[in-house]
Amino acid sequence: MIEGHGDDLHRYAGRIRHNFSSNILSGVDHAGLRSHLIEALGRIGHYPPPAPHTLCSGIARKWGVSPDNIAVTNGVCDCIYRIAQLNAGRRSDIVAPTFREYQDACRRYAHEIRFISSPDEVADDAECLWVCSPDNPTGRVWDADSLLALAAADRGRLIVIDQAYSDYTSLRGVTPEECVEAANIILLKSLTKRYSVPGLRVGYAVASCGVADSLRGLGIPWEVNTVTLAGAEYLLAHDGDYVIPAASLHAEIERMAEKFRRIGIHCFPTDCNFMLCRLPKGRARDLKEWLALRHGLLIRDASNFEGLSEEYFRVAAQRPDANDELTDRIKEWIYMQ
Amino acid sequence: MIEGHGDDLHRYAGRIRHNFSSNILSGVDHAGLRSHLIEALGRIGHYPPPAPHTLCSGIARKWGVSPDNIAVTNGVCDCIYRIAQLNAGRRSDIVAPTFREYQDACRRYAHEIRFISSPDEVADDAECLWVCSPDNPTGRVWDADSLLALAAADRGRLIVIDQAYSDYTSLRGVTPEECVEAANIILLKSLTKRYSVPGLRVGYAVASCGVADSLRGLGIPWEVNTVTLAGAEYLLAHDGDYVIPAASLHAEIERMAEKFRRIGIHCFPTDCNFMLCRLPKGRARDLKEWLALRHGLLIRDASNFEGLSEEYFRVAAQRPDANDELTDRIKEWIYMQ
Numbered sequence: 258m259i260e261g262h263g264d265d266l267h268r269y270a271g272r273i274r275h276n277f278s279s280n281i282l283s284g285v286d287h288a289g290l291r292s293h294l295i296e297a298l299g300r301i302g303h304y305p306p307p308a309p310h311t312l313c314s315g316i317a318r319k320w321g322v323s324p325d326n327i328a329v330t331n332g333v334c335d336c337i338y339r340i341a342q343l344n345a346g347r348r349s350d351i352v353a354p355t356f357r358e359y360q361d362a363c364r365r366y367a368h369e370i371r372f373i374s375s376p377d378e379v380a381d382d383a384e385c386l387w388v389c390s391p392d393n394p395t396g397r398v399w400d401a402d403s404l405l406a407l408a409a410a411d412r413g414r415l416i417v418i419d420q421a422y423s424d425y426t427s428l429r430g431v432t433p434e435e436c437v438e439a440a441n442i443i444l445l446k447s448l449t450k451r452y453s454v455p456g457l458r459v460g461y462a463v464a465s466c467g468v469a470d471s472l473r474g475l476g477i478p479w480e481v482n483t484v485t486l487a488g489a490e491y492l493l494a495h496d497g498d499y500v501i502p503a504a505s506l507h508a509e510i511e512r513m514a515e516k517f518r519r520i521g522i523h524c525f526p527t528d529c530n531f532m533l534c535r536l537p538k539g540r541a542r543d544l545k546e547w548l549a550l551r552h553g554l555l556i557r558d559a560s561n562f563e564g565l566s567e568e569y570f571r572v573a574a575q576r577p578d579a580n581d582e583l584t585d586r587i588k589e590w591i592y593m594q
Numbered sequence: 595m596i597e598g599h600g601d602d603l604h605r606y607a608g609r610i611r612h613n614f615s616s617n618i619l620s621g622v623d624h625a626g627l628r629s630h631l632i633e634a635l636g637r638i639g640h641y642p643p644p645a646p647h648t649l650c651s652g653i654a655r656k657w658g659v660s661p662d663n664i665a666v667t668n669g670v671c672d673c674i675y676r677i678a679q680l681n682a683g684r685r686s687d688i689v690a691p692t693f694r695e696y697q698d699a700c701r702r703y704a705h706e707i708r709f710i711s712s713p714d715e716v717a718d719d720a721e722c723l724w725v726c727s728p729d730n731p732t733g734r735v736w737d738a739d740s741l742l743a744l745a746a747a748d749r750g751r752l753i754v755i756d757q758a759y760s761d762y763t764s765l766r767g768v769t770p771e772e773c774v775e776a777a778n779i780i781l782l783k784s785l786t787k788r789y790s791v792p793g794l795r796v797g798y799a800v801a802s803c804g805v806a807d808s809l810r811g812l813g814i815p816w817e818v819n820t821v822t823l824a825g826a827e828y829l830l831a832h833d834g835d836y837v838i839p840a841a842s843l844h845a846e847i848e849r850m851a852e853k854f855r856r857i858g859i860h861c862f863p864t865d866c867n868f869m870l871c872r873l874p875k876g877r878a879r880d881l882k883e884w885l886a887l888r889h890g891l892l893i894r895d896a897s898n899f900e901g902l903s904e905e906y907f908r909v910a911a912q913r914p915d916a917n918d919e920l921t922d923r924i925k926e927w928i929y930m931q
Binding site: 258259260262264265266267279283285287290291294295298299300301302303304305306307308331332334335337338358365453454455456457458475476477478479480482483484485488 | 595596597599601602603604616620622624627628631632635636637638639640641642643644645668669671672674675695702790791792793794795812813814815816817819820821822825
């Protein structure tokens with residue numbers, strides 16, 4: 258799916274004051290990164306290395322695995338499509354509602370798709386299981402030990418665990434070491450989310466050497482450009498400077514949920530900084546347009562997630578005053594319906 | 595092929611004074627582009643548009659075709675792999691020696707590959723024909739009218755014409771308008787080569803609406819990052835500032851060829867700023883290492899092009915004094931063999 262994702266700020270050029278539609282930490286100070294990138298701009302007249310070996314090594318060091326266990330891609334999306342391609346025609350169970358690209362990638366490569374509502378419901382004959390944890394759009398974390406047990410129960414089944422949002426929860430996820438040991442798990446990780454740099458586009462997979470090698474094998478020369486590569490290397494080296502206050506963001510979204518519930522909105526349980534909501538009446542699409550055009554507030558219309566309908570939307574916690582403003586505006590809109 | 599291309603400057607960090615291994619115009623002033631990109635760096639905290647519509651429109655305007663005829667990709671390489679994927683399992687004739695990625699892409703997607711030495715030799719049953727014009731590594735331009743006639747003779751056969759180097763020759767190529775009219779031609783174009791920005795990674799295809807749509811259909815959301823997108827839009831808007839002196843570069847490579855021939859090197863005919871050469875004795879690989887490590891001069895070992903052997907190398911014309919220095923050093927090396 259090309260259009261229809263969140264953070265479609267570009268559609269409202271200059272009008273948005275508070276962006277609740279992206280789950281990524283906002284207001285991050287990128288001054289150091291920018292200085293580093295300005296220096297890297299001096300190298301755009303030269304080819305980047307054909308494969309991002311040094312970046313792979315840096316990521317491997319961070320997680321205590323081998324560079325052979327890492328495949329760097331053009332954002333996590335690129336990785337999702339490569340996994341689907343490597344498993345073309347297989348049976349895929351997808352835990353839904355979830356990020357739309359798993360099903361789109363599986364459709365592109367003729368998977369036989371089934372939607373399930375929990376990893377436990379995976380069918381015996383499912384060759385691939387796709388789990389987003391923390392899940393998008395719900396923010397729910399699936400229990401890491403249960404996922405590892407599921408992987409151990411059938412080593413012939415591939416389990417893809419998208420941990421793009423793992424830094425936005427205090428709950429534990431499957432670790433890269435556990436993933437490598439299991440051999441039938443692919444962990445997806447996103448620099449976009451970890452460091453709040455959606456403009457850069459870097460993601461990676463952690464997997465067994467064989468699987469990571471196959472994922473790299475679907476790459477093309479020079480696929481990570483000079484600026485992105487320089488940015489990613491800087492971010493890894495300055496990991497400690499990027500702190501995501503997961504616990505306080507979660508507390509803030511719980512506070513929002515409380516207020517939302519009082520105005521009749523159903524809020525689903527979340528372990529993260531964002532949550533899935535259902536309007537008591539009216540369409541999320543209309544609410545979104547009204548909030549954006551009238552008040553400069555952007556939410557995510559969640560009606561296009563599998564299994565959800567037009568009353569669903571998703572919001573990520575911002576500063577308390579912005580969150581309160583959003584609550585007040587939504588209340589106003591609901592009364593007008 | 596990930597490793598083994600030219601311009602492997604990254605392998606000789608800081609040692610190279612003159613880079614003959616890249617066919618791209620060097621010494622280009624990117625000050626305006628860099629200023630524009632520094633501004634764009636302020637947006638790396640936001641997602642780029644999920645698809646590069648405005649860039650497609652800009653490219654379409656430049657060529658007088660519809661945006662529906664354009665597919666923007668992560669460099670021309672990305673486009674080559676998409677074309678191979680869309681035609682998986684077909685019979686492909688590749689005019690060789692040529693850019694290595696056509697055959698690698700065709701192998702990845704199980705094409706039945708034949709190498710031919712001229713487009714005229716294409717077999718009746720070939721479903722795809724891959725032509726690089728100007729060719730890499732020879733710099734030879736295949737006659738545009740003959741290619742159009744070939745396309746007209748069998749509309750069921752797809753002809754891929756990689757024109758990445760079209761701005762480096764004075765000879766005419768197939769125009770985007772002719773390509774769209776023919777319907778069975780895909781033209782590949784490279785911003786990398788046109789504007790000397792290999793660090794950015796942007797290429798595109800011009801094709802019939804149906805084919806361009808299929809090529810775009812293999813894309814993923816946000817595949818062109820914020821910086822690349824900003825750079826590409828700037829370059830299109832400042833096209834006139836980027837002048838490639840094709841005729842004088844060609845005259846200079848002819849002057850080099852004259853001097854090379856005098857020291858026993860066979861130089862193949864070229865219509866561009868670069869040429870393919872064959873050593874009278876010794877291996878290009880050894881010459882390359884000696885030139886790089888001893889003298890800071892980088893050439894392209896061309897032994898890994900289909901049909902070529904270890905005596906082949908490729909050079910692109912640089913400033914006359916640098917070219918003369920290269921000639922002197924190669925002469926010295928040949929005498930030592």
